[in-house]
Amino acid sequence: MKKNKLKESIMRSITQIFDLPSEVTLKLPRITTIGTIHAYIENHQGLIIFSSEELLLKVHQGHVRIKGKGFVLKMMIAQDILLEGEISGIYYEK
Secondary structure (H helix, E strand, C coil): CHHHHHHHHHHHHHHHHCCCCHHHHCCCCEEEEECCCEEEEECCCEEEEECCCEEEEEECCEEEEEEEEEEEEEEEECCEEEEEEEEEEEEEEC
16 A cells, blocks of 8 residues: 555656646546536546436546436547536545
């Protein structure tokens, strides 16, 4: 476990020194929302749950859960998802 924390600490330092995008170097998800009607999620590691009221994605250090209603997956390619619907909350879970 210590090895993972050391690796993560080194990657954070490199990211800051070279001004690299943290979502790429640290494998973090990037979530871009447009109001409460669209969410574009990048760098996820897999779709776990999808329904008209919930989306659950695996990410590097846990999960991202999006709640709402009327959800439709408008696009899903590789590690990117475009979700459309009425978003009421976005939650990060370890």
